Each structure stands twice: as structure tokens, then as C-alpha cells.
Amino acid sequence: MSLPKMVRVKQLFPRISFDDAREAVQSELVSIGIESIIKSGDTIAVGAGSRGVANIAVSVKAIVDFLKDLGAKPFIFPAMGSHGGATPEGQTEVLYHYGISEQTMDVPVKSTMDTKIMGETADGLPVFLDQYAADADHVVPVNRVKSHTDFNGSIESGIMKMLAIGVGKQRGANMYHRAFFSYGFEHVIRTSAALLIDSGKVPFGLALVENAYGETALAKAILAKDILSTEQKLLAQSKEISAKLPFDTLDLLIVDWMGKNISGTGMDTNVIGRYMQNFEPEPDKPSYLRILVCDLTEESAGNATGIGLADFTTKRLVDKFDKKATYMNCITSLGPQKSRIPFHFDSDREAITVALDTIGLRPPEDARIVRIESTLKLSQIHISESLLESAQLMSSLEILSEPEPLGFDSNGNLPPL
Known part of the structure; x- marks a missing residue:
């Protein structure tokens, strides 16, 4: 032939990007007044996912260092649903592949598949949270905002999705994916994530947006009350430059x-x-x-x-x-x-x-x-x-x-x- x-x-x-991700992230944390929310001695579960996100290790390290400077006690947990073979060891290994470990972050990495039910949505769906995260004073999700690979909506892949599926481990991911058949992707993500946000458990999140070259175009620290509205705007920006x-x-x-x-x-x-x-x-x-x-x-x-x-x-x-x-x-x-x-x-x-x-x-x-x-x-x-x-x-x-x-x-x- x-x-x-x-x-x-x-x-x-279009090539929108910045040189110093650590400085950008910590400047964002200052801009939303994190020091007025986090108290010395607070335990804080920082959630990192299973995606190859640009500057993810740098961003997570910037957050945990900032929190430690405030006297808090941060740790990292895998917020990745059933990924990593749905085992604690497998999920820890996934984070390690992306440069996130106890050695590189200088904080504990706590991995479990155990969860706690934090409540139910109006549809009667239980909302699950990683047990270590549930035991902490606060949960901070860190994720990239981008188009989802299964659906189109005003929110797709980002902080909201991590708060619904990622932090719920295999039990949560399994439940929500089944619920998608009845209620649709966006509705399930919105209602499940909203329950965690409304509980006061999530003080803020960090959203990352990448340009078409897979580089970090912007980092945005978002207070809990603004996560939904801000993520919608970031998704539109992400699609524009993808x-x-x-x-x-x-x-x-x-x-x-x-x-x-x-x-x-x-x-x-x-x-x-x-x-x-x-x-x-x-x-x-x-x-x-x-x-x-x-x-x-x-x-x-x-x-x-x-x-x-x-x-x-x-x-x-x-x-x-x-x-x-x-x-x-x-x-x-x-x-x-x-x-x-x-x-x-x-x-x-x-x-x-x-x-x-x-x-x-x-x-x-x-x-x-x-x-x-x-x-x-x-x-x-x-x-x-x-x-x-x-x-x-x-x-x-x-x-x-x-x-x-x-x-x-x-x-x-x-x-x-």
C-alpha cells in the first residue's frame, strides 16, 4: 500500500503563563485572606488528584508551606475516587509519580479508602468524604479546571468535581457515577459538592487553568462561597485557550x-x-x-x-x-x-x-x-x-x-x- x-x-x-508557580499560588492565598480563616493548630487535609496537572507538586507544596507558616498542621490525601487501583497504596503511588510524597512535601501523606457519610443531597444521595479528611478541621481541594471528557455543562472538571467524586473515594465515585444515569453529571456534582461546601468543611480551594501547551496559565485561590461561580468563569476561560x-x-x-x-x-x-x-x-x-x-x-x-x-x-x-x-x-x-x-x-x-x-x-x-x-x-x-x-x-x-x-x-x- x-x-x-x-x-x-x-x-x-495563545500562550498565557507565568514563571513562578509557587509565588503565584502563595500570592493568591494572601489575596483571599487565608490567615483570617485558618487558626494555629488546625488540621488541614489538602486533596490532590490523579491527573497530570502542570505544576501540581509545586502548587501543593506552596499551599502546605503557607499553612504551616500560619501554625496549621496540613497533610495531603489522595482525592481521586477509585483511581490507583482503588487501594491506599496504589493511590499513594499515583501521587508519588507526580512528585507528591512525604519526602518532597515535608508533610504526611495519608491514604485510605475508608470514608465517612457527611449527609445526603435532596435527591437522597449520600455524600462521602475520605476518613482522614473527615477527621481534619478543614479540607482544601486542589485541581485543574477544564472541559470534562464525558459531558458539557457550566461546570465540568474542577474543584466541584473533586469535592463530589475525588474526595469520596471508591464508594463516592461508584455512587455518583450510578446516579449520573438518573440525574445527569452536572446535577449530581453540583448537589454533592454543595453539601460539603455548605457544611463549612471547605474554607477554600485552589483552581489551576492550563493553556494549550499544557502550561499553567493561571492559579486562582477561591473562598468556599465563591467556588461555584468562579469555577464557571474559569471553565469558560479554559475552553477559550485550550x-x-x-x-x-x-x-x-x-x-x-x-x-x-x-x-x-x-x-x-x-x-x-x-x-x-x-x-x-x-x-x-x-x-x-x-x-x-x-x-x-x-x-x-x-x-x-x-x-x-x-x-x-x-x-x-x-x-x-x-x-x-x-x-x-x-x-x-x-x-x-x-x-x-x-x-x-x-x-x-x-x-x-x-x-x-x-x-x-x-x-x-x-x-x-x-x-x-x-x-x-x-x-x-x-x-x-x-x-x-x-x-x-x-x-x-x-x-x-x-x-x-x-x-x-x-x-x-x-x-x-
């Missing part, structure tokens, strides 16, 4: 890497245009006929949730598939369809060849193809020659090369992008 030539292209996104692909329709999207540190669904569904969610409609665009994902990140620790969003994959990715971690994640989120193992092949070359054999009447050499490193890194991409004319008309794209043949190593795999 004759494969299309590819062209290296640079996407030009990375997207420049083409709405493709014959084949090649994704080099998927993983939990990239997206909760391995690949960002808003980038690839596939939700595969039981009660949410598929987006009209983008619309990509075939998707090939080639490998799983080491940081995922075998959790291949989202592999089923692709049509094709490789044996090397499937060999990294940890059934326990993946199944636990998908059963809890009630999304087993997202981790069905697709057709998988010994090499990238074989997978690409088969994929292009399933695109209809268009000759493979004329296929509309985009190759990306991951859905988190979209600044430099490869596009097939058939897309070049359209790309030359886009002011947001810079052409970096002449058309070049797809290169493969001795094993038939693509070299790094």
Missing part, C-alpha cells in the same frame, strides 16, 4: 500516546470527538473516521482506560494493559465500553495500513491524516499532504517542512514525533 506523505506543522495558540486540532474531519487520527496523566479517558474526548458515554450524545464535530492509538504512558501504571475510544492499537500497548486497574476504573465509572480492546497489531506500520484499508473509496495516498504526540500536546503535529492546501490558508498554522514519507524504525514503528 502506498502511504501518504506527511508535513510537520506548528499550531500557534488546544484543538485545526481540522473537523479526518480519515485517520494517529495518537502516539494515551494515558491517565494525559486525560481521565486516556485521550481527551473533546480533542478526538468521541465520548462513548451511555447517556450523552456524540459531538457533531470533530468527526474522525478512524483513530489509532500507539502506546500507553508509564505514568498510567497499566491503567488503559479509554483504549476503546480507538479503532486500532498496537500489541505493545495491549501488553501494558493492567486488567485490575483498568477494570476497576471502568466499572466504577460505569463505562466498560471505553476499555474494549480494539484490533491490535505488531507494529505501527501494520496498524496504519489496516486503518487506511477501512476508510472507503478514498485512495490511501490521498487520506486526510493527522498525527499527534498526545491529546495534551497539540502544538506540533504532522498532517498528510492532502491537508496542506487547507493548512496554508490558516493563520494559526505554520508549515515547518516539505512533504516527507512516513518513516518507520526497524520494528515498523513510528519514530518520536
